[in-house]
Amino acid sequence: MARRSKSALVGRRLLQAAPSVVGIIIVTFLLTRALPGDPAVYFAGPAADENSIAQIRASLGLDRPLHEQFIFYVGDLLQGDLGKSLSTGQPVLDEILSRLPASLELTLLALIFSIAVALPLGVLAATRPNSWIDQLCRIVTTAGVSLPTFFTGLFLVYVFYYLLGLAPAPMGRLNIAFLPPDPVTGFFTIDALLAGDLETFWAAIGQLILPAITLGLFTLAPIARMTRGAMLQALGSEFIRTARAAGLPRRKVVLTYGLGNAVLPVVTTLGMVFSFMLGSNVLVEKVFAWPGIGSYAIEALVASDYAAVQGFVLTMAILFVVVNLAIDIVYTMIDPRVGIEG
Amino acid sequence: MNRIETTAPALEEAVSSAAEPPPEKQSSAWSQFVYVATQNPLTLVAFGMFALIVVVAIFGPMLAPYSPLASDSANALKPPSWDHWFGTDNLGRDVFSRVLVATRLDLLISVIAVAISFVIGGALGALAGYYGGWWDRIVGRMVDTIMAFPLFVLAMGIVAAAGNTVENIVYATAIINLPFYARVARAEVNIRRDSPYVLAARLSGNAGWRVLAFHIFPNALPPMMVQISLNMGWAILNAAGLSFIGLGVQPPTAEWGIMVAEGANFIVSGEWWLALFPGAALMLAVFTFNLMGDGLRDLVDPQRRT
Numbered sequence: 001m002a003r004r005s006k007s008a009l010v011g012r013r014l015l016q017a018a019p020s021v022v023g024i025i026i027v028t029f030l031l032t033r034a035l036p037g038d039p040a041v042y043f044a045g046p047a048a049d050e051n052s053i054a055q056i057r058a059s060l061g062l063d064r065p066l067h068e069q070f071i072f073y074v075g076d077l078l079q080g081d082l083g084k085s086l087s088t089g090q091p092v093l094d095e096i097l098s099r100l101p102a103s104l105e106l107t108l109l110a111l112i113f114s115i116a117v118a119l120p121l122g123v124l125a126a127t128r129p130n131s132w133i134d135q136l137c138r139i140v141t142t143a144g145v146s147l148p149t150f151f152t153g154l155f156l157v158y159v160f161y162y163l164l165g166l167a168p169a170p171m172g173r174l175n176i177a178f179l180p181p182d183p184v185t186g187f188f189t190i191d192a193l194l195a196g197d198l199e200t201f202w203a204a205i206g207q208l209i210l211p212a213i214t215l216g217l218f219t220l221a222p223i224a225r226m227t228r229g230a231m232l233q234a235l236g237s238e239f240i241r242t243a244r245a246a247g248l249p250r251r252k253v254v255l256t257y258g259l260g261n262a263v264l265p266v267v268t269t270l271g272m273v274f275s276f277m278l279g280s281n282v283l284v285e286k287v288f289a290w291p292g293i294g295s296y297a298i299e300a301l302v303a304s305d306y307a308a309v310q311g312f313v314l315t316m317a318i319l320f321v322v323v324n325l326a327i328d329i330v331y332t333m334i335d336p337r338v339g340i341e342g
Numbered sequence: 343m344n345r346i347e348t349t350a351p352a353l354e355e356a357v358s359s360a361a362e363p364p365p366e367k368q369s370s371a372w373s374q375f376v377y378v379a380t381q382n383p384l385t386l387v388a389f390g391m392f393a394l395i396v397v398v399a400i401f402g403p404m405l406a407p408y409s410p411l412a413s414d415s416a417n418a419l420k421p422p423s424w425d426h427w428f429g430t431d432n433l434g435r436d437v438f439s440r441v442l443v444a445t446r447l448d449l450l451i452s453v454i455a456v457a458i459s460f461v462i463g464g465a466l467g468a469l470a471g472y473y474g475g476w477w478d479r480i481v482g483r484m485v486d487t488i489m490a491f492p493l494f495v496l497a498m499g500i501v502a503a504a505g506n507t508v509e510n511i512v513y514a515t516a517i518i519n520l521p522f523y524a525r526v527a528r529a530e531v532n533i534r535r536d537s538p539y540v541l542a543a544r545l546s547g548n549a550g551w552r553v554l555a556f557h558i559f560p561n562a563l564p565p566m567m568v569q570i571s572l573n574m575g576w577a578i579l580n581a582a583g584l585s586f587i588g589l590g591v592q593p594p595t596a597e598w599g600i601m602v603a604e605g606a607n608f609i610v611s612g613e614w615w616l617a618l619f620p621g622a623a624l625m626l627a628v629f630t631f632n633l634m635g636d637g638l639r640d641l642v643d644p645q646r647r648t
Contacts, residue, residue: 023487027496031503142636146629148579150586151602151621154609162612169610279494283583287606298587301502313499317491 101186103292110215122227144221385637406439467527511590530562572635
């Protein structure tokens with residue numbers, strides 16, 4: 001019974017994502033149309049006359065009314081056509097897909113890092129209010145959101161590359177001395193492991209560590225703050241008092257009952273954290289010359305390559321919707337209360 | 343206006359609470375401010391730093407010992423010294439002067455952006471919260487659509503589409519901040535919509551917009567002020583991030599984000615002062631606004647203190 005209503009809830013959540021996707025497509029379409037330049041003039045080249053420009057405009061469908069253009073745009077999107085990059089002439093979708101693994105590998109490692117630090121920090125701060133670790137948590141959460149990602153990144157490069165010489169040069173995913181492993185997942189670390197090439201694996205990890213920490217430090221603050229708040233609330237509730245009164249070991253009270261109940265609001269925060277991450281990704285990729293979609297977007301911006309920028313915005317937004325959807329579904333699955341009353 | 347059907351005691355209460363102006367509000371708010379400031383010295387520090395930032399923003403160009411644009415190739419890339427407190431950059435420009443002068447531009451961008459999103463977001467949210475129905479649905483859908491994007495990415499897209507200028511940085515930052523104000527305003531107006539003093543104001547024959555603008559909105563202001571302060575830091579970060587990737591402010595203008603970007607090339611060869619000082623200034627400004635926001639929240643809403 002409860003199981004069925006849970007799947008119904010998940011189905012309803014999937015439907016709720018539809019308006020977001022429609023909204024995203026409309027906004028990206030409008031952004032494309034608001035461009036200051038005329039793509040037809042660009043495609044026609046410098047030697048074109050009025051006639052050929054008009055011809056190209058017609059062939060691109062730019063002479064049609066806006067709503068017709070929108071239908072064409074949606075049709076192209078459904079066929080996976082994001083247009084061609086003006087600077088490279090390649091389909092935007094192919095370029096984004098080939099660079100996506102680099103960004104995802106970085107983002108996921110950063111997420112793992114920040115959860116691994118923030119969760120224990122928040123729990124310890126909540127179980128020992130006003131202790132030094134609580135103060136540390138407070139400082140970290142306030143400082144964390146104040147740190148410009150690009151600044152943290154440069155600072156880490158200066159300390160660990162220039163001063164200490166521990167980290168490799170901030171130049172992309174792999175030192176030129178190494179060949180990228182055979183692409184299976186697109187993640188260099190996993191591909192290297194699959195190929196059994198430990199040396200490449202460590203080289204890839206070495207390149208990843210600083211950018212991942214930079215990105216992770218920025219997202220650490222909201223997770224730690226939320227964990228602390230949720231833990232405080234959970235530990236203050238009656239069932240914890242009951243568990244304590246029943247003489248359960250402290251470990252079980254805090255971790256099983258306290259954290260088990262506090263983890264739900266934390267999961268909800270992850271959606272917002274991801275929004276930050278996808279944005280700061282761009283900045284971190286620029287600092288570390290990381291060949292992901294963030295650097296792709298910056299190159300496109302510099303070259304006024306609008307198709308590429310719009311493709312990037314659309315990809316990021318869809319990614320964000322998917323992540324939010326996944327988080328909500330996980331939330332529905334792990335919350336025992338959902339689906340019982342409804 | 344069928345919402346006015348209320349029972350007599352409720353009306354009486356409505357009229358009496360409306361007729362009772364809180365005369366001591368000013369002084370109690372002040373004493374609460376003093377209390378919060380002394381309880382949490384960090385808040386006091388934040389207000390002090392805020393004052394400092396404002397002074398630098400206004401008088402920065404006068405305080406700067408050198409011109410922010412004057413290059414001196416004989417003195418390029420010199421580390422901090424008595425003559426140049428923050429050292430000189432690759433063109434021999436004084437980093438200290440540039441950091442000081444940049445304060446005004448950075449602050450101006452984010453203040454204007456936050457003001458725009460406060461006015462438009464606040465108005466839309468208030469209408470949605472007061473009238474409900476279609477207003478609520480349209481504003482809600484709009485806010486959801488903006489929030490469906492990773493916000494920094496949306497700002498990049500807007501600037502790319504609208505053109506690479508400083509004004510567009512301001513508009514983009516305003517648009518991505520709009521949802522927060524719309525949400526706060528909607529929630530704050532909604533909970534006050536049927537409160538006794540609002541009913542009293544409506545009964546005395548005020549038009550809907552009048553009730554909203556002069557009776558509800560002033561009461562919804564404090565939580566929105568907190569939002570402004572918490573948001574300012576974020577707006578500064580955002581604008582600096584955009585100029586860091588080469589959007590908006592163009593060289594040789596002194597601006598923190600672009601100065602960090604220019605200094606980034608020299609980090610790997612050890613010239614740290616080019617990027618460190620503008621980055622630290624940026625950090626300090628954001629930190630100040632965040633601390634102040636936390637302090638203001640304690641002032642406005644003691645229950646949410648953590």
